Amino acid sequence: MSEVFEPLRQQLLDAAAAFTGGPAALPEILTGLVDDVDHAMAEPLEIFPVCHHSPASALAMGRRLREKQPRVVYLELCEDLQPLLTELRNCRLPVALQAFASDLDGFPKAWGPLSVVAPVTEASAEYQAIAYALETPGVELVLVDRSADHVFQWMPHDQEQETRDDTEDDLHGDAVGVEIGDLRPRFAELEEHLLHHGRVRHWSEWWDQYVEQPLAGADHDTYRQVMTLIGSLFRRLTPEGTRRLAMDEDRERYMWTRIREHLAGSGVDRADCLYVCGAFHAVSRVVEAGSEPGTPDLDITPRSATAWLYGLIPSSHSAIEAQFGLAPGSVSIAAATWQKELSRSRLSPFRLTGQKGGRRKTVKALPPAAVAAPATDRLTGYLAAPPPPGGLDDAELRGWCVDLVRLARRNGYLASTADAIAVFETSVLLAGMRGRARPTPYDFQDAAVTCIEKDVVPGRRDVRRICEILLGGDKVGQVGYEALPPLARDVHDRLEPLGLDLTSRTIRRALLDLTADPGLADCSRLLWRLQYLLPGHAVRTIMGSRRLGERSVQESWDLDLGRNQRALIELGYEGVTVEQVLEQRLRHAVHDPKATAADALNAVEDSLRLLDSPRLSDELGRRAVELLGAERTVDEAPLVLGRIRRLIAYYESPSHPGDVLPGWCQQFVTAGYAHYCTLLPTAFGDEETGVRQVAAMLGFLFSMEGLALSLGCERTQLELAVRQSVPYGPAKTALFWAARHQLGDLAVGDLREHCDELLANPLVVPSFPQYVAGFVHALEPVPRLAPFVVETISKAFARLPDPVLLPWLPTLIITLREEAAELVPVLTREAGRTFPGRLPALDAWTAPWNRVPKPGRQRAGQGVGQEAGHRQNPVVAGARRLLDAHPGAALGVAGLLGRPGEWTTGGVAGWPEAEPGATGTEAAATEVAATEAGVAEAVRLLQTHPATTNAVAQLIGG
Template sequence: MSPHQPPVFDPLRAQLQEAAQAFADGPDALAELLLGLVDDVDRAVREPLEIFPVCHHSPASATAMARRLREKQPKVVYLELCEDLAPLLTELRNCRLPVALQAFAGEVDGFPAEWAPLSVVAPITEASAEYQAIAYALETPGVELVLVDRSSDHVFQWEPRPAAGELPEDEESALHGDAVGVELGDLRPRFAELEQYLLHHGKVRHWSEWWHQYVELSLGDADHDTYRQVMLLIGSLFRRLAPGDVRRTRVDEDRERYMWTRMRAHLAATGTDPADCLYVCGAFHAASRVAEFGVHGSDTFEIGERTVTAWRYGLIPSSHAAIEAQFALAAGSVSIAASVWAKNLKRTGVQPFRLAGQAGSAKATRTAKTTRTTKKSITTALPPALPGPAASAAPAPVLPPADRLTGFLQRPPVLDALDEAELLTWSVDIVRAARRAGYLASTADAIAVFETSILLAGMRDRARPTPYDFQDAAVTCIEKDAVPGRRDVGRLVEIMMGGDRIGQVGYESLPPLARDVHDRLAPLGLNLQQRGVKRALLDLTGQPQLNACSDALWILRQLLPDGAARPIMGERELGRRSLQESWDLALGTHQRALIELGYEGVSIEQVLEQRLRRAAHGPQATAAVALAAVEDALRLLGSRRLADELGTRALYLLANERSVDGAPEVLGRIRRLLAHYRTSEPVLPGWIESFVKTGYAHYCTLLPIAFADDQATVRQLAAMLGFLFSMESLALSLGCDRTQLELAVAQSHPQEPDRTALLWAAQVQLGTLSRTELRERCDALLANPLVLPAYPRYLSGLVQALEPVPGLTGFVVEAVSNAFARLPDAVLLPWLPTLITTLRAGGAELAPLLTREAGRIFPGKLGALDAWTPPWLAESAPAPVRPRRTSSGIGTDQGSALLAAHPASCDALAALLGCEGVWQQPAAAGLALPARYPETAEALASLLLVG
């Protein structure tokens, strides 16, 4: 359009100037704002390259887009969308909308490391203008679709990552995770006071309802020029009333410079006439005032280079709830927009564009009946796929734009007549849904909802109740005081209006890894792409071919979020496999997580190996983390090479640790690995021998320091001692010196009671303290009134000592029994909760030891308890003195006769005692030895009689 055309909006400017003088103290400020709005609209309308302003997920924008594309049939469509997402658009044919285009970077290069992973998503719904433009361009021969917005890399270059907040708890609204959303047509006031003013005077609750009432309903049937100028006016208003956020304004303007620079470069490279192009962008950016605006704008903007970060691209499932949560829309607004879109198509007869083979979309709207006399009927009946624009056709003459704003702004709001049939249907349906959800709703409630909807709409100055009025009325009349089921009435209305439609990515559009997973799990005979939980039963002995499925499922359990692959029966431990397994699988529900695995590798084994290496070599890696990676490498991958590599890394991390925080986990994992290698291989790997040797010296060095460190817990100290005592034999065989352990224990001087008891247990294990001395110390503590309140802490230390010294189990049972017998209630009762919580938190695995030992010691029946004497009391009682047998008891004759009766036993005992003798004769043989050794004879005779 030529810039020399006569002004179109001069009458509107004059009216606004008069209004500014009448309603403002001075005409300058208000007049500048109002006239600036008109100037923005005038500038955008005069641009030779037609600008089509839209709002994201707006049915009015989608309807106007479909109508305009059929009228204009542009050869080139410029779309405000990240330019690097263009290769994904053809994959939309294999998906069920809504889905989201995604750019993902697991590792960053050029951005702060803590930002990783980076993710950008652009959700697409059928009731959106961008989908209509995409479908038109892909299905119409000869049409080129060009994405002109900044790349995903520039999104993070220009905008610092937003602070991490709480993600929605429900599963559907978390489909996008913490990805940065790229929205086409972000049309919302950025001035909080302006939004509150509009909501208050519009008598609505939230922005989605305001937009539905005052924009969607007004522009749903508007012609192209009216729609375009009104949207430009709204975008200019929100732009000029935006707060003075310099950073945000600079980013918005740079995006506009970026897009116009890309479009001019494409026009220059292809020689396309701007009149044959259509620029689809958000209304906020359509009213731009940057110098680079338009095909005749300046070329002063330089587009920076991308970083070397490797980006991967794919499609992920989306949902209405996910879009609402990510872009701060009201719950149910996208579902209501989808229902309004269907009504617009039915009311206007506009034929929408749809990708061929689009899965899950509604059937195409039937073409209106053609007539022989009217051109309008012929236009309405155009097929979904238009023929390509004729290259040789002469361009249509460009007419000056008409002023549609003046009439639209002066026209009173059109009040839609009440559609009683529609409202009655809503009222009956919500009562039916409420009864199924457990509400005691009846026909009277349906009548009440009907009347209340009309009443609320009247109070809000509208004759026809909107879905939001109906939702408020239903909540008021049905919900009463409680929610009997899982869903409240508001949620039931959202479901009734269209529900939370969840998209799905088709098999052909999945990355190779995801397709490989579905192929490997195909023998299960389940539709794993369907949402919901599927039960899989695996008989690994009767069907050996399912072993491959089992291997894949255990790896998926490690890689995917909880619930995606959950074992019900079966286990996979070191050297142990189940014969039968049962799984609950929800891969369709967690399709996004499975797709993002495809960005990390071509197989799940490769992804797991990369993650194990990353965990072992990460900045926060510890010896315990590396040992866990070794265990997973053996348990899930069966890779000895990877296990040795990660084990060497664990050895390095252990040698460089300066704390004992991970000692309990290190002890448990190294014990399991030792048991596995000892039973499965002839010799231990070199790294594990070095680990034991290094760990022995390492913990001996840290032991005195840890006993004095207040930050170290008793459980950690017990784990250190457990490592030293349980690995002692192997460590000594590898060349370690036991003196180092003895010196470490001797140099430990704890002050706390529980640590002192733990040290006593270590001294018992080393032999420097006997059990009798330990018992005497415990008795002395019970006898000392000053120490008595701290005695429970000594017991806690003894309980923790069962980890390094399990042989003290009986003694700990004795100590606990004495405490219950002798401690006063004032000390014992407050301590019992502490003992229970301590055992549950830090010694749950020790409780079975105490339970089994107590069951062995205490009587099994209640009746035997009164006559029962504890074994430790029986041991401490003085032993009865056995009267020495003399010749008067068992005489020489009696002993000789006994020995003579058992000559072989006599010879063996004599040889054992070192006695020499020869049997002379049967009678004298029994007398020879007893005569020479009378005391020995009496002792042996007594022993034989007792036996």
């Protein structure tokens, strides 16, 4: 044990004895602190303790590097990040070194993707060491900390999840941060004690007041001993047996093992080396610590088979603060302190060539290593003397107050010169209350909030944020073009025809006229793919669309790639081109364990929209067929129906080059027909299956029936499925009736009779709205029921009592909006055809369903009318026979003419009918009038378009 610190050790023992009055833990702790400092100073390999993003550490590092000029610098940083250091030349700090892995092998799949980041700022000791080593010939930089793979190997499963949850921010995401010099109390009681007696609000302010400012101009020995003492204090007060302490000790064993390996392999003298690590690790007492030969090594496990990707991503002051638990604005204050101390001390920092504002600092020839001077006790004087006055002088504080008022007025505050004076005086007052000779930036912030904000924020920035802008703002770094991955560089190259500065941190508007400049079509395709792949608003379309079969003539885009550079860089970890990444993601989406048939159909649609790869679309489609056959529920039947309809419409449209449906699409239709026929009885009777899902199943079966039958399916399967179904609840019962009607088992008249019986039954009236909801959903599989649904809803409004009708109206509106929004236009159009279009006509209007005669009289009247019509006009009789022979064609033409209805032997339902109670002659006259009116309309239409008449006549053999 060295005798240098013996006076200090004895002084602390006497103070502890006087304080405790006898033996206690305090004397052991205090003497242990001195022993740790003595042990670290005695290590032949110089240990340089630092704190993360500390200006004082950076200043001391710059001075020591110029004085010692070491030939080897060992740095506490993940060893596999070393190849990235040279790329810092092409960046604007702050940036972060990143290791990224998405395909995991050896780690739980739930952890993915894995990400480790190490932020680098100019006001940090690690950057000064990196710049010195890379810019000075003959100097070697060796990273000795665990690899990114070992970071997660040594991380307990539950702690990894906690770390991710606590480190989310905009630029670093959920990456695990690598800290160099983590100096913070490891239990809350100590931190609370320091904050209380230091009269500060948070740890960052305490550190700036009691460590940063006093050590900013300290000599090397004082700085080194004080930082080591602080690291020892926090280490000895960390509870034994904690998981965090065990992980720190493993890191120390790892780093010392790597250092001894390099010393043995290179043969360099330890006096020519410098070991840069956190002050917490500088006082390590594990058996593997030290550079003496024969010290045991750690048995380092091999890396897993996970393929790691490496790159640089932009960082920012706020991202660093969020990731490492620092107070907002503390990194900006540290950067301002760094610049202030550089100006005061006239020290030239080390910078990498190529960086913005960088100047190359080199040493042409390294002299022999200087002989280390004997260690002296600098702690006694430092601890006994009061701290030198720091903070802001009067002139600097006045300038800040004036600039603050100017910025506040720009942001909507009614600030004036009086407010500037108030901020100045309040800053001085707060500093005096907190025992400071001069106000600090933190005092200035508190005074500004008190005097200007007054609990009101008129704009999007509060006063504390304005103070950060005054100190330099939330500085955001940028990765240069040469340091970008191949994919990101390819994106910049391919978007160059737009003529925009994509590195700008403001939104750029791109206008594409694809007709005037067809060469921009490649840019358009790339932008659509980037919008699909990148999150947020990095690429956002303002005008234009790219749905199936559609191509825009003009497009407008908002591009914000400068502020979303991290997302673009991480996209480059997945592939070499955007198209490759898009193809991989589509394949991954359909092969995910939770993927469904609807997801696969969506992937097919995305591949058709964004990629010109029929092979990929067919592969994704075949996967959709497999997923559909494996499903045992019908929860996503509405999505399946909507997406397969769009795909079939696209394949059958003129824009598609093929003239037949692809094989996978035919297989999907046949498989879906059999699949939904099998599950239909269960879905009707299952209480958990919704009406919308059953309606979608029926919609698939009825709308795809013609195609499915042409591909070999049997209609008997559908008929048996419907007959075996026993509906659960009123809504499904109505849907069941609609299905029977579509199959021809239930006429519209029978449906009308069922509904009339329900309205006439007082016990069923409260549940009648549910029947109406079922009929509304029935428009999906049976759209020709629209007139009947309008009739049913109208009857419900007319006949339901208020206690039933009024509570049902909000439910009807919500149901239509959330579950059947696409069916509302169908009902609206049908209601427009049914009800009068003008208000005066409403008084004389009678609903068509109120004019329908009784079944017996209607048939008799229609028969008399038919005979009278036939006798009156032979042409009408011939047309009637032709239409009766082909009712489907008649209904189709009627729909095109805007007169849809139901075909009966006497004509189309919904046309003028005889009044209830009319005699046979009156009914016949009404039928003749209706028939002649319809024929007159048809004759006028045919005379207007004779070419169409002749063509239709030739087709039907007339």
